[in-house]
Amino acid sequence: MRQTVKIKFMKQLKFDENGLIPAIIQDYRDGTVLMMAWMNRKSLEKSVRTGKTCFWSRSRKKLWVKGEKSGNCQFVREIRFDCDSDALLFKVKQAGGAACHKGYRSCFFNSFNLKKGSSGIIGKKVFNPEKIYAVRKG
Amino acid sequence: MRQTVKIKFMKQLKFDENGLIPAIIQDYRDGTVLMMAWMNRKSLEKSVRTGKTCFWSRSRKKLWVKGEKSGNCQFVREIRFDCDSDALLFKVKQAGGAACHKGYRSCFFNSFNLKKGSSGIIGKKVFNPEKIYAVRKG
Numbered sequence: 001m002r003q004t005v006k007i008k009f010m011k012q013l014k015f016d017e018n019g020l021i022p023a024i025i026q027d028y029r030d031g032t033v034l035m036m037a038w039m040n041r042k043s044l045e046k047s048v049r050t051g052k053t054c055f056w057s058r059s060r061k062k063l064w065v066k067g068e069k070s071g072n073c074q075f076v077r078e079i080r081f082d083c084d085s086d087a088l089l090f091k092v093k094q095a096g097g098a099a100c101h102k103g104y105r106s107c108f109f110n111s112f113n114l115k116k117g118s119s120g121i122i123g124k125k126v127f128n129p130e131k132i133y134a135v136r137k138g
Numbered sequence: 139m140r141q142t143v144k145i146k147f148m149k150q151l152k153f154d155e156n157g158l159i160p161a162i163i164q165d166y167r168d169g170t171v172l173m174m175a176w177m178n179r180k181s182l183e184k185s186v187r188t189g190k191t192c193f194w195s196r197s198r199k200k201l202w203v204k205g206e207k208s209g210n211c212q213f214v215r216e217i218r219f220d221c222d223s224d225a226l227l228f229k230v231k232q233a234g235g236a237a238c239h240k241g242y243r244s245c246f247f248n249s250f251n252l253k254k255g256s257s258g259i260i261g262k263k264v265f266n267p268e269k270i271y272a273v274r275k276g
Contacts, residue, residue: 005250005255005256005257006250006255008257009250009257012248022160022174024162024171024174026169026171030169031164031168031169031170031171032169033162033164033169033171033227035220036160036162036220036225048252051252076252077251077252077253078249078250078251078252079249079250079251079252080246080247080248080249080250080260081246081248081250082173082174082245082246082248083238083239083240083242083245083247083248084245085248087174087245087246089171089246100221101221102221104221107220107221107222107225108218108219108220108225108227109218109221110150110218110219110220110221110223111216111217111218112143112144112147112216112217112218112219113215113216113217114186114189114214114215114216114217115215117143117144118143119143119146119147122218
């Protein structure tokens with residue numbers, strides 16, 4: 001039964017010409033949008049199977065399990081897809097308190113406020129990325 | 139001063155090979171992710187200038203101001219961009235209570251629950267789309 005639901009869910013989705021679909025990652029408790037990344041069929045299947053988010057890296061051209069280096073993995077609570085079946089929304093429990101490889105809780109830490117006409121960084125670093133990622137840059 | 143902030147903000151962003159950047163739209167009050175759509179430079183500039191979201195329709199190949207037919211426009215409160223400068227997060231005030239052209243508050247009304255192994259529609263229709271969009275389908 002569960003397997004049937006999974007297969008039906010996968011078949012409904014539309015992947016783009018590169019075989020990818022955007023995935024928005026949101027904290028399941030307070031609704032913070034943590035990041036956006038890309039999935040192909042394999043990474044989505046792996047996310048569903050393991051219960052942890054797995055993406056397709058367009059720059060490195062390979063699957064990456066979120067948190068495999070930092071330990072800050074994301075436990076999937078729910079997956080939603082939109083009315084056009086071409087975008088995913090994952091509700092997750094974020095381990096380690098931070099999703100961004102630059103040390104912030106959310107990757108969306110740059111803010112542009114239309115009303116105030118100001119721009120700047122929102123939030124504080126949760127961890128020091130230099131201690132976590134010894135080699136990786138960017 | 140405000141103009142300088144706007145130009146600096148625009149220049150930081152990375153648009154893809156089609157000149158597009160994904161934009162996540164989130165309710166500024168309760169954090170509900172309402173939809174995801176695409177922007178090019180023109181639609182982003184228009185969103186910033188008018189304070190209402192404007193997107194690029196990939197299917198119709200033209201700009202569309204959200205709510206121009208339904209009246210359910212989105213008033214921009216804040217724009218964030220991510221650590222890679224290739225995704226946008228808009229915090230908006232949603233007019234009419236619904237973002238989705240199918241009548242739901244959020245376009246992400248299809249749910250797949252990993253824990254329960256179930257799939258289905260979340261939420262109720264806020265409006266009847268047939269009354270709003272007389273011709274448009276899908």
